[in-house]
Amino acid sequence: MSNALPESASVASGDGRSLGSGAPSFSPLYQQIKALMLRRLQAGEWRPGEAIPSEIELASRFKVSQGTVRKAIDELAAENLLVRRQGKGTYVATHSEQRMQYRFLRLTPDQPEHAGPIKREFLDCRRLRAPADIARILQLKAGDMVVEVRRVLHFAGRPVVLDDIWLPGHLFKGLSAERLSEYKGPMYGLFEAEFGVRMICASEKIRAVLPNETEMQLLKIPASTPLLSVERLSRTYDDQPVELRRGLYLTDAHHYRNELN
């Protein structure tokens, strides 16, 4: 077996085993191929929406069999980073697809037939030094700049979602309320297309809360209306956090859907 990958370390095979305490002494070839492909995705060499080289081409480049490339691609596709299309090729996933729209927005009308277009209203977009708690969660240094965005989502003409969003300033230079408003399509589509920041996964913490004065006015609800509080931390490649979002969802005619598998 020839494990000389032209661009990276070779297999840490059974020869050099039990090095150090509990160190993984073995890494399958396909994992190394996957890591190489991940690097190209992260570097932007393969761009969202575009096709990557064919499996045969990649196998030849990496000097491995097609089956090994397939297994690497299988995992990347399972993680929603690539999309396979039989007969056409394998493509880099993008947030600018219907398919991805509802992967992150889990709020759904109680009557699906009442679904309609969602109107986005941006109330604020400013740059400021990160408050201590925000900085900590985003793994920034105290005093680093962040972009703070406030917006309201309207379902069927009615305000239903109030989002406060914080983004690391150094990754989003030039982001403004105008660019947010002008962009057609999902916000994460703008982020990947204009700033090269791709949201890969996120963790949410959900609670029930009551609104404060400001929130009552923005959502046009009385003080006694219970709301879902959804705190989301989104991450890009290497699990680096790149967005903190605190959303308030009005759930009298909508619900947060979740599938347990």
Add this chain to the structure above:
Amino acid sequence: MSNALPESASVASGDGRSLGSGAPSFSPLYQQIKALMLRRLQAGEWRPGEAIPSEIELASRFKVSQGTVRKAIDELAAENLLVRRQGKGTYVATHSEQRMQYRFLRLTPDQPEHAGPIKREFLDCRRLRAPADIARILQLKAGDMVVEVRRVLHFAGRPVVLDDIWLPGHLFKGLSAERLSEYKGPMYGLFEAEFGVRMICASEKIRAVLPNETEMQLLKIPASTPLLSVERLSRTYDDQPVELRRGLYLTDAHHYRNELN
């Protein structure tokens, strides 16, 4: 290629193509193997916690290559129906494992270090004719019997979750508050061990609500406390619904965690 599976239909191969409008004209061998294995799981021939035959054994039985069996098992493992253990074998997944405990219970302490044992208190367990809305959701006929369970979960000695649960009566003959209380381990473990009903997946709808009088007393909270309302429909093989659950979660010191992938 010999596609004569001893126990089921053979491959609908390229010969008999474009039959009917949009009918799937092709089913890969490994999907057929998967279906056969699924049947054995559903029939209880392979029981939770036990090992299934080895890949080589299955390949020989089904008259296919080991790789084809592997692909079938891969999918079943990805769906959490099987668990692979290198060097040991492949096992039928069970809810009586630490690994599965938190797959369905998503409520987590805000400070993970405050995690402690959960005390379960069963307030009620009775058999009655299903109310119309419950029957509809569980796909029962009007007037069919259901088992109705009410319970409270205590975290660190404090009531935090109030669950109302409905189960199809014909599947849970003999279920009582005593058996629920006596059983050590998760409720879904009892269901699979004692009633042969395995929860495979579930859909949840989450809202923010305020408690009614009864709920206030049971959770020992004032009327103005917002709560998470979690409606869960659990399904077994073939997506058959087998449990409806309406939970109220107190989220002042806990939150519902969710990972978006």
Add this chain to the structure above:
DNA sequence: GAGTGGTCTAGACCACACT
């Protein structure tokens, strides 16, 4: 027809667990 992903096979060898 050419190119791409998808399936299936047969065989070799490795890592891991048990005995």
Add this chain to the structure above:
DNA sequence: GTGTGGTCTAGACCACTCC
């Protein structure tokens, strides 16, 4: 050592898309 799952290969053929 034996048996199990895990990796890797090479090759054949199939299904799908586009020209």
